[in-house]
Amino acid sequence: MNILITGAWPDAKQNIGQIEAMGHRTAFLQNEADALPCDPAWVEGIVCNGLFLHHPIECFPNLRFIQLTSAGYDRVPMDRVKARGIEIRNARGVYSAPMAEFAVACVLQCYKQLPFFRENQKARVWEKRRDLRELTEKTVLIVGCGSVGAACAVRFAGFDCRVLGIDLCPRPVTGCEEVRPLTELDRSLPEADVLVLTVPLTEATRGLISAARLAAMKPDAVLVNISRGPVVDEAALASHLKAAPAFSAALDVFAQEPLPEASPLWTCPNALLTPHNSFVGSRNSERLRSLILENLASFR
Numbered sequence: 001m002n003i004l005i006t007g008a009w010p011d012a013k014q015n016i017g018q019i020e021a022m023g024h025r026t027a028f029l030q031n032e033a034d035a036l037p038c039d040p041a042w043v044e045g046i047v048c049n050g051l052f053l054h055h056p057i058e059c060f061p062n063l064r065f066i067q068l069t070s071a072g073y074d075r076v077p078m079d080r081v082k083a084r085g086i087e088i089r090n091a092r093g094v095y096s097a098p099m100a101e102f103a104v105a106c107v108l109q110c111y112k113q114l115p116f117f118r119e120n121q122k123a124r125v126w127e128k129r130r131d132l133r134e135l136t137e138k139t140v141l142i143v144g145c146g147s148v149g150a151a152c153a154v155r156f157a158g159f160d161c162r163v164l165g166i167d168l169c170p171r172p173v174t175g176c177e178e179v180r181p182l183t184e185l186d187r188s189l190p191e192a193d194v195l196v197l198t199v200p201l202t203e204a205t206r207g208l209i210s211a212a213r214l215a216a217m218k219p220d221a222v223l224v225n226i227s228r229g230p231v232v233d234e235a236a237l238a239s240h241l242k243a244a245p246a247f248s249a250a251l252d253v254f255a256q257e258p259l260p261e262a263s264p265l266w267t268c269p270n271a272l273l274t275p276h277n278s279f280v281g282s283r284n285s286e287r288l289r290s291l292i293l294e295n296l297a298s299f300r
Contacts, residue, residue, distance in 0.1 A: 002038075003043075004048075008070075009292065012028065027043075032050055033054045044063060045066070064086055065088075066088040066089070071094070074200065093287065096151035099151070104156065106250035111135060135156070143199045146198065149165065149173070156196075165179035189213055194222045209236075222248045245270055
């Protein structure tokens with residue numbers, strides 16, 4: 001197979017030799033927005049992330065295999081992929097562990113008031129806090145029970161939390177007491193001490209967390225978004241954070257990235273903002289390499 005590999009796979013160049021030893025032919029494109037290094041008609045397989053944002057899929061008449069370096073499909077015209085019968089694989093499982101650890105860390109930071117102690121350390125101030133919370137027996141609601149959501153469930157269950165899941169296709173998930181359909185989100189939100197969003201971005205999930213749903217949550221709940229920015233109504237969230245100082249939000253993804261300087265989220269003291277960084281982990285390279293090589297070897 002003729003494969004176009006992009007720099008979205010950071011370790012691509014170190015692995016091209018092994019891919020060619022499998023019988024494939026390769027071309028490399030560092031930046032997905034740049035001009036293609038080969039005739040698009042030559043390309044039969046692609047390893048990429050956002051290539052189709054810059055090069056329409058119609059440019060590749062002989063394309064039959066796509067390997068994404070991301071877990072999400074929202075940068076791919078899936079309707080055209082399905083219509084053409086193109087086989088597509090994502091990076092399922094590659095980023096689950098670091099993202100789940102990140103979600104737990106965010107909640108613990110809020111519960112244990114770590115920013116407060118860090119600021120006092122800088123100022124050399126010795127001051128105790130008597131309002132630290134425990135995760136034990138808290139109810140954690142995970143919206144999106146794919147590989148990332150499932151990894152979150154196991155870790156929160158390890159803190160003796162009651163873990164509930166919400167998914168478009170409910171099924172048993174290790175660590176979850178129950179997985180409910182998306183239609184039961186409104187019933188479930190008032191139960192949640194912690195809401196973790198790991199749901200994919202689709203038309204059904206765009207704007208899922210609205211002003212009304214934020215208002216339905218507990219006043220001291222913690223919202224963690226490690227899915228996609230547009231799943232949350234950011235304007236509604238900023239207003240809610242200012243009106244409900246006991247409510248906290250940890251946001252790693254945003255509708256526009258980088259987050260504009262004018263966003264009111266920057267000035268919310270009860271918000272933790274990170275630059276789409278939750279997926280980073282020291283073993284990602286190993287997992288991604290194994291996944292890509294396995295999928296290329298199994299493709300027929």
